[in-house]
Amino acid sequence: MAVVGITAPLSLTGRLFRGLVGPMIGLALVLGAGGAWAIHSIVEAVNDRLLGASARAVAETLEVQDGAITLDLPPWALGMLENTSRDNIYYNVYEGNRLITGYPHLPPPDPKEFNTRETHFRYGEYRGQRVRIAAEARRLPRTEHLVVVQVAETLEARWALSTRMLLQLVILEVALIALASFLIPIGVRWGMAPLTHLRRGMDARSASDFTPLPLEDVPRELRDLVNAFNDLLARLDSAVEGMRRFTADASHQMRTPLSILRTHIGVLKTQMQERARSESIADIEAATDRLQRLLIQLLTLARAEGAEPSGLTLTDIDVEATARSVAEEYAPQALRAGVELHLAVEGREPFVAKGDKVLLTELLSNLVDNAVRYNGHNGNVIVRVVGEENRVVVEVEDDGPGIPEDERDKVFTRFYRLNRDQSRPGSGLGLSIVQVLTQILDTRIELLSGQNNQGLRVRVIFQRPDAAAA
CATH class of the missing domain: 3.30.565.10 (Histidine kinase-like ATPase, C-terminal domain)
Structure with missing residues (x-):
């Protein structure tokens, strides 16, 4: 035996809530994706600024003495990259494809990709670890090739900062969704208060009161609805007034033939002469014909006025x-x-x-x-x-x-x-x-x-x- 479940219709608040949940979640996902990209860009830009400054500080100490390239590596040049995550710092210096000093296994630069006007950043790997590399190129006197200084650091600090900021973003979005879910029903009830006031006014009206609803306190978004309802009230008032007029006219028109019928029926009861009887019967027949035609025409008019052109x-x-x-x-x-x-x-x-x-x-x-x-x-x-x-x-x-x-x-x-x-x-x-x-x-x-x-x-x-x- 099949059991048919009956689902109660949702209230307007429930419909709005269910209708907004999907868009809110979608908006949260879009904001989350945008926020993740922004966080990654900001964290990378801040850390790249320090990494590039370190590479430029080392490059500023490059000199050529007795035909050899020398550099004075100041401790603070790499010390500015120290952080709580204890990322590893690596460096090397190349003239063309020749390693001058530094870590030999750090990925070498391609001199063709560098110029002396800006710092070049890229990702690479060193000893199984992902690193971020900043490269600064210099053109030194009496050297055939560009001299490139590379400074690299591991990414633990960047990942930790990005993770912390993403977690804060997720917490903020969840809080916003929860707050919106709490405020939507309140906002809907507040927004529907004018309609509630109109409903109470309609409940207090008499059955024959078709005056238009007032528009003073109706929100702009609901005025078209209230105007349409007022138009319906006007048409209903016109229909009811037409029915009243029709009933009054019909009763007035029917009163005459009915009076004739009653009068001549009374005459037939008391008058026994043949001539009077014949005249009364003739009048009754005429009144009956008139009443019959009147009823037929009234029914025809009512049927015609009730026909909707749009439904024909x-x-x-x-x-x-x-x-x-x-x-x-x-x-x-x-x-x-x-x-x-x-x-x-x-x-x-x-x-x-x-x-x-x-x-x-x-x-x-x-x-x-x-x-x-x-x-x-x-x-x-x-x-x-x-x-x-x-x-x-x-x-x-x-x-x-x-x-x-x-x-x-x-x-x-x-x-x-x-x-x-x-x-x-x-x-x-x-x-x-x-x-x-x-x-x-x-x-x-x-x-x-x-x-x-x-x-x-x-x-x-x-x-x-x-x-x-x-």
Whole structure:
């Protein structure tokens, strides 16, 4: 039987600590390597200074007397190299390849590598020991070759000093890492104090308070986060306010048909005459139809406003086929209303655009329903599909009373109705639904006058797939 372990999520302090441990260790290694190189360079430079001074002191005593090279080796010249590690000191003097004096087994110099302007340093071995050699060259009168003085010392003092300094460096780095590990949680808690204050303020708010969070005490690094949260609060406030307005408008619109239903049901209970009964039933049917359409439109509007354009997958749809289907669906309604419904297809094929077939059907259905519903008897409604160069246009045109130009922006407001239509059945939601759907489908809608400035012509403009891609 397998056992599944559940790991509790780390706190922000724990995440920061774990995220910083690796970089801190890496930085410590880099600093350690750099420190080791610096220590080696410093120790070598200090000891080479003394070793070179010793070689120069010996070289200054070189003379030529009676054709022979002599030197006076002062005790202090080699004594300056004495140290607590008791390193061994060696020397020799060469003229060219000829040893004049000193330790014969000390590695001889190569005169070609030397000049009289600077001291030459190198490592070598003498009797199985690693030594550091300083060589000083001189050009003496009446001598054919350069005279080179070499002074060498063993490396115990250098190694001891380097080891001691490296150990101190390691101790210092460990102490710094330990101190950082102790201070990081404290620093994080101190840095997060403004957010803690904001959280407490949010906890103290009421459920309906969506005012933005204050930015005065928020650190600069966290202001983008708080601004994003404030934007979210603003969108949430707008959504809640829209829901409240929607609920209030819906309850107001539903109150009238429900009152009619209740009134006529009461009449049916008490009124037994055939004529009154028939009138009440007719009113009940009209109110029921109105209530049914209102509920359908409310649900459609809520579904449309809840659709996220970013989460909608737009595909290639046949606009002409969708428009034909909508026209066929509303043909019986147009026939009952005494309105002739026509379908016209013009322009360049294919009539394909990017969109969603269900939403496009809902959009065209609302336009055709409005055109039929608000047209007069013996009126005409034309559903026209026009294929242009880079776009496909669907027009729904009627020869009814139309919409005055100064009110064409207002009719997209929910539940807004023209004064002349107050006595007609309707809810004022049709064009509101159309506007929301055009925004989701990334299309453009225009309200224009019909032919001879009579009626209304609604244009919905779609981009062709190749134009949208370009």
